[in-house]
Amino acid sequence: MSRKRVLVTGGAGFIGSHLCERxxxxxNDVVCMDNLFTGQKDNIRRLMDNPYFExxxxxxxxxxxxxxxxxxNLACPASPIYYQYDPIKTGKxxxxxxxxxxxxxxxxxxxxxxxxxxEVYGNPKVHPQPETxxxxxxxxxxxxxxxxxxxxxxxxxxxxxxxxxxxxxxxRIFNTYGPRMRSDDGRVVSNFIVQALRGDDITIxxxxxxxxxxxxxxxxxxxxxxxxxxxxxxxxxxxxxxxLEITMLELAETVIRLTGSKxxxxxxxxxxxxPVQRKPMIDLARNELEWEPMVSLEEGLKRTIxxxxxx
Ligand code: NAD
Ligand code: UDP
Numbered sequence: 685m686s687r688k689r690v691l692v693t694g695g696a697g698f699i700g701s702h703l704c705e706r707x708x709x710x711x712n713d714v715v716c717m718d719n720l721f722t723g724q725k726d727n728i729r730r731l732m733d734n735p736y737f738e739x740x741x742x743x744x745x746x747x748x749x750x751x752x753x754x755x756x757n758l759a760c761p762a763s764p765i766y767y768q769y770d771p772i773k774t775g776k777x778x779x780x781x782x783x784x785x786x787x788x789x790x791x792x793x794x795x796x797x798x799x800x801x802x803e804v805y806g807n808p809k810v811h812p813q814p815e816t817x818x819x820x821x822x823x824x825x826x827x828x829x830x831x832x833x834x835x836x837x838x839x840x841x842x843x844x845x846x847x848x849x850x851x852x853x854x855x856r857i858f859n860t861y862g863p864r865m866r867s868d869d870g871r872v873v874s875n876f877i878v879q880a881l882r883g884d885d886i887t888i889x890x891x892x893x894x895x896x897x898x899x900x901x902x903x904x905x906x907x908x909x910x911x912x913x914x915x916x917x918x919x920x921x922x923x924x925x926x927x928l929e930i931t932m933l934e935l936a937e938t939v940i941r942l943t944g945s946k947x948x949x950x951x952x953x954x955x956x957x958x959p960v961q962r963k964p965m966i967d968l969a970r971n972e973l974e975w976e977p978m979v980s981l982e983e984g985l986k987r988t989i990x991x992x993x994x995x
Pocket of ligand 2: 890
């Protein structure tokens with residue numbers, strides 16, 4: 685069997701680097717494209733010696749010319765701190781990045797997967813969220829550059845599919861965590877673990893009663909690869925996430941317990957438009973991809989804590 689040529693944009697990031705590793709294990713020829721805004725060379729350092737791995741430092745806002753059979757489009761900062769750092773660029777990255785990768789898919793007749801997000805549901809009024817829910821999104825708040833950028837990217841994916849017959853796959857990723865998140869990433873799991881290991885206060889925003897559902901990165905990667913290789917004509921969108929829902933207060937207590945930390949909990953104001961609740965319905969992924977998360981929150985947190993102890 686000849687190797688598939690797979691392009692991963694955002695491949696030096698947290699999820700992207702795990703994906704590149706998995707694709708190489710499966711004997712693909714992997715091109716990792718990243719501008720290293722939030723991604724890091726350290727994430728892919730151990731892949732650099734592999735002759736079937738190439739790293740291209742490239743901004744997705746510039747045209748992309750690579751011959752490939754499959755494209756995973758992950759390029760976009762995902763942490764609120766980073767995507768709000770230059771919100772105009774974040775919007776451009778989602779929209780122009782989608783246009784560039786879709787154009788490439790059209791030219792190469794490649795199959796293309798978009799890393800969309802649970803943020804397309806905004807602050808959801810339907811709970812848990814099925815793929816059929818259109819969401820409740822503020823179009824002009826501080827999170828909109830990311831949420832609306834990702835929504836527009838989904839629109840472009842489906843229009844390229846309808847208008848040009850491009851072979852698309854769209855996944856909506858719910859909060860994912862694991863090794864290789866940056867310690868200064870700002871997302872809740874990495875923040876709490878780093879704070880607990882340092883003995884600093886655990887920073888809860890708001891009253892800590894808002895919920896999220898956390899998926900361990902290995903489970904997500906399995907779902908992504910299954911979706912990419914799913915049956916012809918199944919485009920998604922499909923939710924990929926762990927349906928176990930917990931409050932941020934419960935998460936803080938769990939991290940304190942698992943690290944044996946003496947950290948105290950400290951309350952801070954809730955950021956604007958912070959979703960109150962979030963939990964995926966994953967029936968579609970179960971039925972179409974025969975996928976569901978296997979790693980429990982405690983096990984995933986332990987592995988992530990072990991990682992942060994080493995850096
Ligand atoms: P990340 O920030 O670690 O990865 C994003 C990568 O994209 C980084 O390596 C970054 O340098 C790169 N990038 C950003 N802008 C770019 C540009 N203009 N050109 C080229 N590369 C660029 O975040 P992640 O958690 O690994 O997220 C990966 C993808 O998954 C993102 O598209 C994100 O929106 C999506 N996603 C992640 C989660 C999650 O919980 N981790 C949830 C929903 C969706
Ligand atoms: N959060 C928190 N303390 C932190 C970081 C985040 O309480 O130090 C909260 C945040 O307000 C949100 C939840 O944790 O309600 C998840 O935040 P994250 O940025 O990880 O992801 P997102 O809000 O994009 O789901």
